[in-house]
Amino acid sequence: MEKIMIVEDDKKIAEYLRAYIEKYGYEAIIATDFENIMGTFRDVQPNLLLLDINLPSYDGYYWCRQIRKESISPVIFISARTGEMDQVMALENGGDDFITKPFHPDIVMAKIRSQLRRAYGEYAAVKHEERVITQEGLSLYPERLELRFNDKVAQLTKKETDIIESLLERYPRVAGRQDLLEKLWDDQAYVDENTLNVNITRVRNKFQELGIEHAVETVRGAGYRLRITWKEGEA
Structure with missing residues (x-):
């Protein structure tokens, strides 16, 4: 029950x-x-x-x-x-x-x-094993609200987790702004344009905590893309 x-x-x-x-x-x-x-x-x-x-x-x-x-x-x-x-x-x-x-x-x-x-229920991800989304050394643990890179761990909010999950799932494609809004907020009538920008900034800060600069690229007029190929010295 x-x-x-x-x-x-x-x-x-x-x-x-x-x-x-x-x-x-x-x-x-x-x-x-x-x-x-x-x-x-x-x-x-x-x-x-x-x-x-x-x-x-x-x-x-x-x-x-x-x-x-x-x-x-x-x-x-x-x-x-x-x-x-x-x-x-x-x-x-x-x-x-x-x-x-x-x-x-x-x-x-x-x-x-x-x-x-x-x-x-029927729309939930299978819960038998903990989900881990991995790309090029990055590991996202959605159920823990954690992002790991090498030996570093960043604690995330649920919104930050959802954004990073979308970026990882769509890599190397662009995650559209509209797609992100629909994933994060069911009722978009109450979300202004700046709200997503604020959350993207927070996501970038989380990557910086892990020592990764310029991880989230803005694609003008389209959305955002994860830049997986880290340069030397960013790890």
Whole structure:
């Protein structure tokens, strides 16, 4: 039975979500210690997280960043905030989807099922063995959110991992901007052009941590391409 963890400080909303989720055969756990969300997360080991933004002590963005250091379990933000930047921030901080309040419970369930299928079900990669994507000494471990080169390791966010995975899979071809947007964000209406640029810059910084300069080439009018042939002294 899949476990859904609910992080919502409005008790009525939390109980409403719990009852509705359990009606569909899932186990729902409500977090109550808002200063130790990570402790509850580690104890529960949920398959998916429903996360409010406005929380006591630390906001949902903070907790999502902490979760992404340890897990790639889907995170769906549920919030009364309706601004485009709030939704961009949710995705930028590691979220997978965003639902605005007030919400219809059927929409919540549809998004939960969609994310569970993507992460564990018919759309998920085979989980029998850990996936490793390797090219010319580079090794990407998507489930660990790690990029390795020689004896160096760079820790990645989920978005950074997705971008590098796309670049590796398309090498030596160009990964189009539109393709990257579709992979990273389902609802592109809330993503401005600069958001992808910011993430590409972060990816370049990760390569620099490994001692690799100029790893991601901008192909004007098309997208980005991974430059695999490292020059002497860049390793």
